[in-house]
Amino acid sequence: MTEEERRRRADAERNRRRLLDSAQALFCERGLDVGVGEIAERAGVGRGTLFRNFASKEQLIAAIVAERMHEAACRGRELLGAPDPEAALFEFVQEVVGRQQLDRGLFEAVGGEFLANEEIREAHGEVISALDELLKRAKQAGAIRDDVGALDVLMMLKGVCQAASAFSHVNPGIVGRQLDLVRAAISVPAAAQPLQGRPPTLKDIEHAYLAEDARTQAKRAQG
Amino acid sequence: MTEEERRRRADAERNRRRLLDSAQALFCERGLDVGVGEIAERAGVGRGTLFRNFASKEQLIAAIVAERMHEAACRGRELLGAPDPEAALFEFVQEVVGRQQLDRGLFEAVGGEFLANEEIREAHGEVISALDELLKRAKQAGAIRDDVGALDVLMMLKGVCQAASAFSHVNPGIVGRQLDLVRAAISVPAAAQPLQGRPPTLKDIEHAYLAEDARTQAKRAQG
DNA sequence: ACATAAGCGGACCGCACGGTCCGGTTATGT
DNA sequence: ACATAACCGGACCGTGCGGTCCGCTTATGT
Numbered sequence A, B: 001m002t003e004e005e006r007r008r009r010a011d012a013e014r015n016r017r018r019l020l021d022s023a024q025a026l027f028c029e030r031g032l033d034v035g036v037g038e039i040a041e042r043a044g045v046g047r048g049t050l051f052r053n054f055a056s057k058e059q060l061i062a063a064i065v066a067e068r069m070h071e072a073a074c075r076g077r078e079l080l081g082a083p084d085p086e087a088a089l090f091e092f093v094q095e096v097v098g099r100q101q102l103d104r105g106l107f108e109a110v111g112g113e114f115l116a117n118e119e120i121r122e123a124h125g126e127v128i129s130a131l132d133e134l135l136k137r138a139k140q141a142g143a144i145r146d147d148v149g150a151l152d153v154l155m156m157l158k159g160v161c162q163a164a165s166a167f168s169h170v171n172p173g174i175v176g177r178q179l180d181l182v183r184a185a186i187s188v189p190a191a192a193q194p195l196q197g198r199p200p201t202l203k204d205i206e207h208a209y210l211a212e213d214a215r216t217q218a219k220r221a222q223g
Numbered sequence C: 001a002c003a004t005a006a007g008c009g010g011a012c013c014g015c016a017c018g019g020t021c022c023g024g025t026t027a028t029g030t
Numbered sequence D: 001a002c003a004t005a006a007c008c009g010g011a012c013c014g015t016g017c018g019g020t021c022c023g024c025t026t027a028t029g030t
Helices: A010-030 A036-043 A047-053 A057-079 A085-102 A104-109 A118-140 A150-167 A174-184 A202-222 B010-030 B036-043 B047-053 B057-079 B085-102 B104-109 B118-140 B150-167 B174-184 B202-222
Strands: none
Touching: A010 A036, A010 A047, A010 A057, A010 A104, A036 A047, A036 A057, A057 A085, A057 A104, A057 A118, A085 A104, A085 A118, A085 A150, A085 A174, A104 A150, A118 A150, A150 A174, A150 B150, A150 B174, A174 B150, B010 B036, B010 B047, B010 B057, B010 B104, B036 B047, B036 B057, B057 B085, B057 B104, B057 B118, B085 B104, B085 B118, B085 B150, B085 B174, B104 B150, B118 B150, B150 B174
């Protein structure tokens, strides 16, 4: 040990990175329920190696999810410097939805029982704070009503994300449509612009289910 | 067998009812993840009896959930006869949320992978149809914008229900608040009335998690 | 009262999960 | 080149799940 800071072997460091990468990829595409065995296999290491780097699966999840939330919060703070407060707010809202749309694990972590985890809850708080600041600026600019809070918005976004994860692949316009509704709701008196896309239909549900099923069976066949 | 229609023994019928009742109760309070063992135990029968009445757990779930959805749809059709179309629509919306708030199993069945089940999806379709009719009437009355569909509304409700299931016990006003938002969204120009209740806070999340945790550990201690 | 079939229940099975452990391997400093 | 400790990987464990099976019980018609 010639250096104080260099106490871990190089291969250990490399394996940790591989584990984080493979877990991130699998959580993204299949959610947080993927088994630790599969994560280790994809990383090209054994299960033992996984558990030496992360004390439990929950801790691995927390490390990844918290990182993603931290990134989102940073983006939010960045948007605080944008010229148009209202545009900045809705840009952020749209990105938050987009991130969850691209990362199923992140989507599942928000609002589920995983908020029980200290690390995740803290990162979640960062996002809320950023959104809160953006809201405050937009309110001062007169664009947003005074009595809504960051969590009010986040809760509505939960519905949007749910819609996105369920239907966006059979009805791509659904996200923009729902985001429009977040702005204008369904009442006539508001100065409403026409909604984007086409209305979702019963067929969409069926297609969503069939696509999901086909994907599952494909995985099963190859595995 | 003196009667054609009487081919099942009385005790069998009684046990089936007990199973349905206990499953309903457990699904309500703890969600669809409760084990079949516990359901049978609460009903005072063995696991074998459960599987003789229902070929699989999924079928048991479908029987119960579809029944609840059917009830909701009936209520919706009933409201079609109400004098004020707009009031009827929002009464229905509120009741749909209320039902999911009182029944965690129902909440989980909507929008999750359980919509893959034919029986559930069909019953879900009934609810959508009822909501669609209510929407049409409200549109004709000029209360609702023309370009929203029943599923648009249902998706927003998903977010409301999520908020309800997570926070209603620490912030009872949250449901009315979110329902207000469904009507008016967050834009200033709308003729907005002040939101009900108080804004949700970060503390609410923490309390929700702590309460959930305490409940879980209580169950664990008594079981 | 009795014969009989329908019904019963809990022991049992296979499975998949998260997590542990230890004999063999390999990076690392001298 | 070598000694050594850090590291590796996969066999292994306990748990809890949905679902099956079979010997015993009991409702039911005569």
